[in-house]
Amino acid sequence: MKKIILFADTGIDDAIALIYAVKNPEVDLIGVVSGYGNIDREKAYRNIEYLLELAGRTDLPVIAGVTRPLSGEDPVFFPDIHGSEGLGPIDPPIPEERYANRTNFSKLFRLIKENPKEVTIVNVGRCTSLAIAHYLSPEVMEDVKETYLMGGAFHVPGNATEVAEANFFGDPIAADFITQNVKNLTIIPLNVTRDAILTPEEVNFIDSRADSALEELIKPILDFYYEVYQQLEPGIEGTPQHDLAALMAALEIEGLFQYRRREVSVEDAGEYTSGESVADFRPGTRNCFGPGCSRIALRINEEVFVSNVLEILTNHR
Template sequence: MTEQPIPVIIDCDTGVDDALALLFAVRHPGLDLRAVTCVAGNTDVDGVVRNTLTVLEVAGAPGIPVARGAERPLIEAVRVAAHVHGQDGMGDLGLPAPARRPVDVDAVTLLRREILASPRPVTLIPTAPLTNIALLLRTHPEVTRNIERIVFMGGAVATGNATPVAEFNVWHDPEAAAILLTAEVPITMYGLDVFQRVNVQGADIRRLRASAEPGARLAGALLAHRPSAPEPDGDDPSGGLGDAGAVCAVVDPAGLTTRPLPVEVSLAPGAGRGQTIVDRRPRPGEAEIHGGAPQRRHLVDVGLDVDVERYVKLYLETVERDQDRS
């Protein structure tokens, strides 16, 4: 008996690697992408909507509903990442404007509608600042009864990228991330510790860029815009899958090594704001012993290791699928 596809909703700030995630999600037969919601982050929210619609059209999936969401974080001002994603958020590739518009409801309304209407519990995949998700959980807490899991790209156990300790998505809206982490649903954190490791090699990128199929060709162009370690300035740099790895983890969770750990977000002003504080200690410390730490702490399945070759193979096989057989 064939397993039913997993119903998923992606909340994104498209974004080069969000676009890679969308290309994968619409092409993998094990996923049923029910909706995409947009939030300010890598670029402004109107740019995110435009980019999302364009990617879905290029991927051959124009019918998926797309909604405009929060245009700024709950408290902070918008701080886009044009230095990473280009002025248009899509590597300044000169992609065409989309032929359609977003749906006529906001992101939170679309999220609620699609989650509650799904005949099976939905997996939410936020690959962006968590503003939309926080607003959803605070406005419509009843949705948690039909959420299977939230797999979010964000946070870091070790080193940040927006600051020495904070990852961009969480740093962009720390209060929203703090709300997410207290949700009464299973949560997986696909943070920088695994995010930065899943890279596609130059030969594969060249093959994608030479493809006659528009979606695969776009994936190649996006990967070429994201040169990654170990030699980003070499003759044949690899390209990071980034957010797409979180979607791979939904399809193939066995490729991601996780541990259930307490995670909190630092909300205080200063150098530590936006840090995801992951408690890996084997036993309580003095703060708990002397009553200075919270007694109830939410556990999150934190990604600590990833099978790089497995996820790269999964991604390439998916985006290069014969669309007549998909």
């Protein structure tokens, strides 16, 4: 069982990752950090608490992260993709204003210090809160065992721009800092998460086994997401579960991913390339080792992905 702290900007795919985490007996979720990204920080916090309440896990600490990128610019949100509240058609009955003025990294640092060398961080939103944690207390963050990052795009187009994936594009300064400075870093990029698809038939199967308010959320939010993706990519077979794929990577499920090790940087100044993830995959290049070397997922086994997701999301934990 892995002790995991999830950093999320709780839109639809983040919500599915969180539901998977609380239902998987191999995950010891010890905290969740909310941040801006798909929606603003307060809505992300509210959505996390709403989902944890439905899961009967109000014991889990929720930590308010940051509200904007390191550049200081106003963030851009995506209500057309995730809905105005972040959960598609769902309007959580909790006012987001309750969560203003709550940034509290000391709670995050306490969780890490209480579990030295045991915590796995899974960051599925913008990299800003994670970067700030490293800036504020590098000594404490040295006690993190490993970090998994959903971000970047290698060998494929971006989804925020022609070359940039949304998490890296949302704060390229923070993403570049994380990729170049965080040890034991695994990157789960768009080129594999784009293939981590759940079809409508698979979603219907999950829904047929739902027996709780939490599980009954899965179909309406993924149906909403599917309609969005039919506009973005007409004919796509289902909905890519970007953030869920990154969380599953942390569990080291046998045969799920194939990896290469490369040094990674993120362009943070280019007029046309801001947020682009850069690694050297030219013929003849080899795996790197040591500090500054990231493990990058390049292929996903879709059958292993779907089989595991169906097993976990239809159990009755």
